[in-house]
Amino acid sequence: MARIELADIQKKFGLVWGVRDVNIDIADEEFIVFLGPSGCGKTTTMRMIAGLEEPTEGEIRMDGEVMNDIDARDRDVAMVFQGYALYPNMTIYENIRFPLRMRGVPRAEQDALVRQAAGLVELTDYLDRKPQALSGGQRQRAALARAIVRQPQVFLMDEPLSNLDAKLRQAMRVQIKHIQRQLRITTVYVTHDQIEAMTLADRIVIMQSGAVQQIGTPDQIYNDPANTFVAGFIGAPPMNLIAGRLADGTFTAPGLRVTGLPERRGGKVTLGIRPEDCHVTVGADHLQGIVFGVEPTGETTYLTVKAGEKLVEVKADRDFRADLDTPVAVGFDTTRLYLFDTASGDRLR
Amino acid sequence: MASMRKKSRGDNLVLRYAILGAWALVCLLPVLWFLSIGLRPRTEIITPQPIYWPTFSLDAWHMIWSDWPMARYLRNSVLAIIGSVLIDLVLAIPAAYSLSRYTYRGRDDIGFYILSTRMMAPAIVAIPIFFLFRNAGLLDTIWALMLIYAAINLSFVTWIIRSYMLDIPKELEDAARTDGASDLRILWEIIIPAILPGIITASVIAMIFAINEFLFTLLIASTSQAYTMSVALANFTGGSDGVIYNAIALVAFLAFVPVFIVVVAIQKHLSRGLTMGAVKG
Structure with a gap:
């Protein structure tokens, strides 16, 4: 439910370039995947969209509104982290409710929303457990539910499946895509796994050394690579x-x-x-x-x-x-x- | 086969308990020893011949409560210690958060300065502190004891809590921030619950240091107004009655009991806290 524009985004860490000259226009309801090897700047780019990092130069706009000076907690984005980042002292129920509480959703509505989100990821039976008592896949789903629960403008997912085993990853991939289509929320997804990128994305952004190598649909990326990096990165073998x-x-x-x-x-x-x-x-x-x-x-x-x-x-x-x-x-x-x-x-x- | 294994495991368990029990006894022996001194008549304590079947006597018990304001000493100790630990936590938690989370110039140096306050000999600052408290009109008050105990322990309480905070994944805070939480909320709802074992560990160690503190207490407390258990012990050494060993032993035991109870009550957190700090700190 939001269009995201990244205009001439640069990010420098001291003297080192994290991200260079990134220009991307992400359409409303689009599922976009940032793909690249580790250290290519994809996570940094996502963190700038979230407001957890500030771009050194350039503008981030959501629905035309410049976001650069808006704090992470005031941006209507929800993020799913690689390590799930569930709050260990809270039950799954409290975890999912946390963003609602922080954003002042009336108490009376909270319960229904939490249960609805938990239902979407099939976690209803685990609501009163602590995160430590869940398996990796269940924790993953709990993290997803916490992101879904407040129906944000934008989903940001930072390698959400990389800690799962191959079989579970495939199942979760389908779930994530299904939920994204169902909720029609603009989604930015970061991964180094090209299968995830190919299967999930409307468009893929391939990055290397902080710079965008190619932006295109999975078919374009696969059949029409812009350079040897893209050609060699996509496809197995x-x-x-x-x-x-x-x-x-x-x-x-x-x-x-x-x-x-x-x-x-x-x-x-x-x-x-x-x-x-x-x-x-x-x-x-x-x-x-x-x-x-x-x-x-x-x-x-x-x-x-x-x-x-x-x-x-x-x-x-x-x-x-x-x-x-x-x-x-x-x-x-x-x-x-x-x-x-x-x-x-x-x-x- | 299975039953054999079970049996051998059972034996093993008995052996384990025997060894642990023996070790616990060795550790507790001094405590039991001074308890036994405290519950014997004075005449029996100072005889050169060993006494195998001591006489039980509550002489010292009655004496410390009737001849001395022991209840007030105990109250002073407890208030000063609890107060000092609270002051430490209020100051140390934000300081540790800042040291572990924000990057700014001189951060590591500041961390080291805080720790270094612990490195000098206390006697060096004893006189200045006396004047400082005298000018502030705080001599002979529990408030002064709270402040001085807090000051003594602040550095390592900060340091312990900081090491726990460093172990908390940054992701957790990022998640809370995108979920809409402010910095204070994050500290209160995410960080503090996550480092509770560390806070408890630091508090218990601070309590132990505070209850044993003698030098500054003696300096600041000049009357029974602010005497604590540790200073009260000194009352029994110099008077016309000579050294009253059984009273000393009993008061020492009374000073030991509250800490012991606290440690036993939170043992689970404490052992986790100490090892965690040891491995990752």
């Missing part, structure tokens, strides 16, 4: 990035030759190809190498091919098996090749 040379429309690297490429420029170029756009062929093809490893996962088999010194990941048929060090040829789907400038990492379009 990630995109193969092979450094080589481009001349006369032909890309060459040890064991690798791709012809018929658009001849926009030559020189040192990095070729990107996703494992699923590679296929094992009989006879010579784009890539000649030897089998370095075979990993059957059941639904598919990942084949690692060694060409020169480079290891290339290939998604092969589920039945594919091969001995180590046997020669293998791999063909690429040439419509899904990406070329990047090796020096800058930028995409060549």
